[in-house]
Amino acid sequence: MNAAVEFADFVLAYQDTVFSTAARLLGDDAQAEDVAQEVFLRAYERFESLRDSPACGGWLKTVARHLALNHLSRYRRRWRMFSEVATADDGGEAQEFDVAVPDTLLRDLDEHERARRTEAALRALPEHQRVPLVLFHFEEMSYADIAAALGISLAKVKIDILRGRVALARALADLGAGERGTS
Amino acid sequence: MSRLDPEGLERLVGQIARSQPPRRAPATLQARVLDAVARQDRRSAWTGGFDRWPAAARIAFAVLTLAAAVASARLPGLATPLAAVREFVFGLASAGALGHLIFETAVRALPAAWLCAAAAALVTLYAAVAALFSLTHRSLGRHS
Numbered sequence: 001m002n003a004a005v006e007f008a009d010f011v012l013a014y015q016d017t018v019f020s021t022a023a024r025l026l027g028d029d030a031q032a033e034d035v036a037q038e039v040f041l042r043a044y045e046r047f048e049s050l051r052d053s054p055a056c057g058g059w060l061k062t063v064a065r066h067l068a069l070n071h072l073s074r075y076r077r078r079w080r081m082f083s084e085v086a087t088a089d090d091g092g093e094a095q096e097f098d099v100a101v102p103d104t105l106l107r108d109l110d111e112h113e114r115a116r117r118t119e120a121a122l123r124a125l126p127e128h129q130r131v132p133l134v135l136f137h138f139e140e141m142s143y144a145d146i147a148a149a150l151g152i153s154l155a156k157v158k159i160d161i162l163r164g165r166v167a168l169a170r171a172l173a174d175l176g177a178g179e180r181g182t183s
Numbered sequence: 184m185s186r187l188d189p190e191g192l193e194r195l196v197g198q199i200a201r202s203q204p205p206r207r208a209p210a211t212l213q214a215r216v217l218d219a220v221a222r223q224d225r226r227s228a229w230t231g232g233f234d235r236w237p238a239a240a241r242i243a244f245a246v247l248t249l250a251a252a253v254a255s256a257r258l259p260g261l262a263t264p265l266a267a268v269r270e271f272v273f274g275l276a277s278a279g280a281l282g283h284l285i286f287e288t289a290v291r292a293l294p295a296a297w298l299c300a301a302a303a304a305l306v307t308l309y310a311a312v313a314a315l316f317s318l319t320h321r322s323l324g325r326h327s
Contacts, residue, residue: 019205036216037216098189099187100185137197137199137200162192169192
């Protein structure tokens, strides 16, 4: 098999993984496609060593994560500012992190519909909650690594993720209620 | 309905994330990547340095360079062009010496504050041009 065909197969095998990482972090499919392309261009440069490596999938995910975060970094200052404002706004009030969810949340749906609703709810989260939440729950990074990657404090990472979970659960519950209402 | 505390919420979201399949990449992604790779290969053959030139081009370049070196050493007919090259190099050196003289005179004649201001302006301009170049390069790279 020649190298071009092998690389085409390689792209086909890993494109969903790379695209998922980028799309969930960026919340935008067109930007995620740009990032995925860049990831594979970098993979092509070291294809000789990558193609037989068992760490290949991990390498691709790491590069996709780095590139997506770099892509977001131009908005990082604004993102930090919004996040700080949100923290300040909530500071004087009793923190309400309890959330009521239907007992059947996502359970009465088929796999495709469950996945679709989860992705839609993730996309609807504000960036300063979605990014740390995706890094923690989908990319399985630790709080400390997320804080280092985003250049924010550990406490802020934890609070953003907690708020992200609340917002995600509410969004999923709302999506369910909305679609039941229209059906 | 059930109320979830932060721990219950963490478990719920963790469970949702673990059971979530990867997003399906757009059908156009593979073709797009392969196009970009082909474009990069075509570009990098000539702009990526000597080691990325096609083998035939590398051999031809080496042979031509060697032939030129041998010819310049052995053929008397090349004496005149060689002398011209030598004169050009001497000319450059003289211009360099003149430039050096002018620079030294300017350094002695001008106040130190002016020179510092000029150096700062030069550095700022250089940084601005470099930033502009980098920005243009990045944006062209993104759209190519």
